[in-house]
Amino acid sequence: MKTLIPRERRILLGPGVGLRTVAMPEAGLLHLALIAGCGSMDDPKGSEGLTHLASRMLFEGTKRRGTQELAERMEELGMRANAEVHWENTVFRFAFPPALLDPAMDLLEEMFFEPALRADDFERLRTQQMSNLSKEFKDPGILASRLANALLLKGTRQAHPSRGLPQTLERIQCADVEPHLSGLRGHGLTLVLCGKVGDREEERGRRLAAAFSGGVLFHRRALRGPVRKPALYYCGRPQSVQSEIRVASFGPGPAEQVHVPAHLLNTIFGGKFSSRLNMNLRERHGFTYGAKSFFSERRKFSTFTISAAVANDVTRPALEEVMHELDTARDGSPDEAEVAAAAGYLEGGFFTSLDEPSRYLGRVIAREASGLPAGRFRSYLRILRAARAADLAAVPRDFLDREKAVFVVVGDPHILDTLRPLGLPIEEVIYP
Amino acid sequence: MDFLTLHNGLRIVLYPVDHAPLTAVNLWFGVGSKDEKPGKTGFAHLFEHLMFEGSRNVPHHEHFIRLEEVVAAANGSTWSDHTIYYETFSPKHLELALFLESDRMGYLLDALAQEKLDGQRAVVKNERRWRVDNRPYGIWDERLFELAFPAGHPYHHPIIGYMEDLDRATLGDVEDFFRAYYVPSNAVLTVAGSFNRAKALSLIRRYFDPIPAGMPPRSVVPVFPEPADAPVESVITDHVALPRLYMMFQAPARGTDGCVDAEAVPHLLGEGRGSLLYRELVLKRRIASSTSASLMPAMGVSALVATVTGMPSSRVEDLKAAAFECLDGLRDDGIPAQDARRARTCALSDGLLQWESLTQKATLLSEAVMTSGDPEEALRHAEKLERISPERLDPLVKELLGRPPVLLGFVGRS
Numbered sequence: 001m002k003t004l005i006p007r008e009r010r011i012l013l014g015p016g017v018g019l020r021t022v023a024m025p026e027a028g029l030l031h032l033a034l035i036a037g038c039g040s041m042d043d044p045k046g047s048e049g050l051t052h053l054a055s056r057m058l059f060e061g062t063k064r065r066g067t068q069e070l071a072e073r074m075e076e077l078g079m080r081a082n083a084e085v086h087w088e089n090t091v092f093r094f095a096f097p098p099a100l101l102d103p104a105m106d107l108l109e110e111m112f113f114e115p116a117l118r119a120d121d122f123e124r125l126r127t128q129q130m131s132n133l134s135k136e137f138k139d140p141g142i143l144a145s146r147l148a149n150a151l152l153l154k155g156t157r158q159a160h161p162s163r164g165l166p167q168t169l170e171r172i173q174c175a176d177v178e179p180h181l182s183g184l185r186g187h188g189l190t191l192v193l194c195g196k197v198g199d200r201e202e203e204r205g206r207r208l209a210a211a212f213s214g215g216v217l218f219h220r221r222a223l224r225g226p227v228r229k230p231a232l233y234y235c236g237r238p239q240s241v242q243s244e245i246r247v248a249s250f251g252p253g254p255a256e257q258v259h260v261p262a263h264l265l266n267t268i269f270g271g272k273f274s275s276r277l278n279m280n281l282r283e284r285h286g287f288t289y290g291a292k293s294f295f296s297e298r299r300k301f302s303t304f305t306i307s308a309a310v311a312n313d314v315t316r317p318a319l320e321e322v323m324h325e326l327d328t329a330r331d332g333s334p335d336e337a338e339v340a341a342a343a344g345y346l347e348g349g350f351f352t353s354l355d356e357p358s359r360y361l362g363r364v365i366a367r368e369a370s371g372l373p374a375g376r377f378r379s380y381l382r383i384l385r386a387a388r389a390a391d392l393a394a395v396p397r398d399f400l401d402r403e404k405a406v407f408v409v410v411g412d413p414h415i416l417d418t419l420r421p422l423g424l425p426i427e428e429v430i431y432p
Numbered sequence: 433m434d435f436l437t438l439h440n441g442l443r444i445v446l447y448p449v450d451h452a453p454l455t456a457v458n459l460w461f462g463v464g465s466k467d468e469k470p471g472k473t474g475f476a477h478l479f480e481h482l483m484f485e486g487s488r489n490v491p492h493h494e495h496f497i498r499l500e501e502v503v504a505a506a507n508g509s510t511w512s513d514h515t516i517y518y519e520t521f522s523p524k525h526l527e528l529a530l531f532l533e534s535d536r537m538g539y540l541l542d543a544l545a546q547e548k549l550d551g552q553r554a555v556v557k558n559e560r561r562w563r564v565d566n567r568p569y570g571i572w573d574e575r576l577f578e579l580a581f582p583a584g585h586p587y588h589h590p591i592i593g594y595m596e597d598l599d600r601a602t603l604g605d606v607e608d609f610f611r612a613y614y615v616p617s618n619a620v621l622t623v624a625g626s627f628n629r630a631k632a633l634s635l636i637r638r639y640f641d642p643i644p645a646g647m648p649p650r651s652v653v654p655v656f657p658e659p660a661d662a663p664v665e666s667v668i669t670d671h672v673a674l675p676r677l678y679m680m681f682q683a684p685a686r687g688t689d690g691c692v693d694a695e696a697v698p699h700l701l702g703e704g705r706g707s708l709l710y711r712e713l714v715l716k717r718r719i720a721s722s723t724s725a726s727l728m729p730a731m732g733v734s735a736l737v738a739t740v741t742g743m744p745s746s747r748v749e750d751l752k753a754a755a756f757e758c759l760d761g762l763r764d765d766g767i768p769a770q771d772a773r774r775a776r777t778c779a780l781s782d783g784l785l786q787w788e789s790l791t792q793k794a795t796l797l798s799e800a801v802m803t804s805g806d807p808e809e810a811l812r813h814a815e816k817l818e819r820i821s822p823e824r825l826d827p828l829v830k831e832l833l834g835r836p837p838v839l840l841g842f843v844g845r846s
Contacts, residue, residue, distance in 0.1 A: 004453060026450060026451050026452065028784030028785060028788045029781065029785055029788065059705070067715055068706070068711050068715055071705035072770075072774060074705075074706070075699065075704055075705075075774045075777065075778050076773070076777060077777070078777040078778060078781030079781075080781065095781075095785065096781070097784060124715075127743065128721045128722070131673075131674055131741075131743050131744055134744060135673045135721075137673070138568045138671055138673045139567060141567075239671065240566055241561045241566050242558070242562060242566045274496045274497045274500050282555055283493060283551065286550075286553075286554025286558070287554075288558050288562075289555055289556075289558040289559040289561075309558070309561070309566070310558070311557075311558060311561060340501075341497070341500065344501040345500045348500075348503045348505075348521065348522070351452075351454060351521070352454065352503070352520050354452035355452065355456075355505065355789050355790050356791075
């Protein structure tokens with residue numbers, strides 16, 4: 001049987017530029033991730049969404065090929081590609097058949113270092129992105145998640161969706177893109193190659209990563225905002241047949257000592273199917289198809305979110321059950337059996353991420369983006385295997401404290417009055 | 433690879449493979465929403481939920497609890513033709529996975545209770561609200577299949593079922609369904625990944641051999657409906673910001689070589705930025721914000737669905753006119769060789785990606801047995817994709833685009 005954790009090499013190529021190779025010989029494709037140290041935190045005030053637009057402009061042709069030619073060339077190489085903008089970084093992911101390594105890497109160099117940045121393409125892309133935003137905000141689940149984020153982080157540089165808002169996208173000009181690209185392809189970049197990585201692949205990886213040396217150190221570090229007074233924010237969506245519930249608060253950062261115990265606590269609370277939250281709302285009461293909770297991490301802190309879509313007529317009882325579970329988790333202590341089950345689940349989750357190279361690469365990306373050391377996976381497993389109920393006692397319970405949380409409900413106007421007996425001040429909001 | 437059949441008819445595939453230290457189990461039943469009785473739509477899926485609610489030797493809620501102590505990837509899914517249950521785990525937990533699968537396959541009814549049925553009925557109704565009724569464009573596949581297949585056809589109704597039908601399900605229905613379809617001879621069990629062959633076989637015999645054979649199932653085999661003389665069209669007003677057009681074309685049935693060739697067709701039509709509809713409608717004419725296309729393989733007839741999402745000011749009729757100008761041109765003028773090669777490369781890349789996952793490998797092996805009787809067919813899939821050529825794609829696309837499509841438009845509420 002093979003080693004549990006795939007073999008990894010870390011190569012520093014210059015100031016702020018690194019290469020990681022992850023050996024997963026069973027992979028059919030070569031997976032590549034470029035983690036750029038520039039994220040939506042770096043959007044200039046009033047131009048929120050610029051990082052997202054700039055990352056997309058890299059797919060809009062090069063000085064040698066138009067948008068269509070670039071798209072066709074990628075498909076000729078069987079290349080899958082996408083870009084995701086996060087708060088503190090932007091991750092470009094590519095995958096292609098290993099036999100096409102040289103032409104694929106040549107194309108990536110061309111794409112990143114010879115972008116066309118044509119004004120006409122920019123106008124089309126911006127219109128497309130604004131249309132997509134309007135489409136997404138019609139989805140009550142997306143609306144509720146973005147609203148909870150905006151309210152929790154109000155007053156910080158993370159209150160906007162990473163894709164921006166219609167009014168901010170409108171202000172961005174094509175000329176704004178080029179200066180911003182130096183952040184996306186500059187200092188603080190990590191290239192990860194995952195799959196059947198031999199000498200040839202490593203050599204091409206070195207060449208591509210080295211090209212990113214220099215550039216501008218952009219990235220700001222995200223900081224948490226002040227804790228707001230508890231309130232329930234209601235956003236109306238007429239004719240809804242379900243209410244989308246979100247509860248958001250602040251949690252610990254990935255480098256904190258309590259990080260793994262906090263994840264154990266969350267797993268027990270709402271992080272798996274058999275969690276207390278899901279067993280209560282779904283299995284005991286039949287209020288929802290699923291209720292869950294999770295952390296979204298930045299380097300210095302995380303946000304903690306509870307999420308459930310419940311039928312209109314049970315919105316209030318569902319919220320009451322969420323509050324009851326929060327209070328129980330904040331004030332009580334899980335027993336050894338719960339902790340052992342949660343640790344087994346998280347360890348199993350690590351194991352099963354090895355099922356697909358793209359999923360394991362996702363873990364490597366999260367680790368690198370958080371600035372954690374290579375030994376992180378081994379220490380994570382070690383902590384899980386030794387976990388005891390007493391370890392969880394040290395975890396600050398702020399993230400489970402409903403007095404420090406933002407409650408959001410997106411749903412039909414008829415439910416609004418039914419929520420008043422909850423005792424939370426209710427604010428009606430229009431978003432975006 | 434080993435392929436054998438137990439005395440009760442259960443087909444077994446053992447596929448040891450050099451992969452990460454994981455084992456995957458897939459249990460594939462040849463029953464889906466096509467087998468539901470009139471007025472009882474959604475039942476196959478509701479039944480799938482009940483399979484996680486405990487069985488003779490597994491107390492209520494313990495199925496997931498026991499799996500989650502050691503496994504993170506475990507679930508089930510229901511389709512029109514089949515239902516699958518799967519879990520992927522560290523090799524040392526193979527016995528637990530086989531025990532849990534065998535107990536519900538053999539002895540589910542011993543633990544059945546009205547309370548469980550009512551609980552899962554409420555959950556499924558919420559699933560429907562969440563997936564379909566409260567989500568922009570959420571009803572697209574339900575409406576499209578209702579338009580494509582006449583009432584009474586096995587593919588006419590939605591897999592998740594209609595609300596009023598979910599209310600009608602009784603414990604008697606659960607018992608009948610279980611006895612009719614959840615029998616060993618209607619199932620394939622695949623174990624893939626890291627395991628000891630002899631030990632795995634011994635465990636399988638211990639847990640699955642005692643399950644009675646039951647009556648061979650009378651599964652429905654869907655047939656092609658009579659092709660319509662003209663496109664079937666409908667427009668829905670929904671909570672959407674952008675107009676969208678769905679175009680559904682009939683494609684060759686699952687398990688045929690034509691269906692393998694058809695895996696390249698989405699990349700030709702609308703999937704990816706190099707596809708015809710993206711190039712023409714998004715990049716050139718700028719009347720659409722995105723396009724997509726996908727193949728939905730099925731036993732009787734597969735569906736190829738292409739989608740064009742407009743800009744806020746677009747009209748569905750303009751999207752339709754522009755899309756069919758492109759598609760008619762492709763049908764009449766033939767596929768440029770370069771486009772065909774590109775589509776083949778994309779399909780090959782999809783195939784390689786799918787085969788990377790052990791969970792997917794186990795699923796594909798079970799599927800190969802169900803469709804062709806031979807698990808090796810799953811291993812030959814990549815070779816078949818390699819054979820895709822302009823000469824093979826051209827007649828397929830001509831036939832596919834030659835039949836009147838089913839069209840469904842979405843417009844926003846004023």
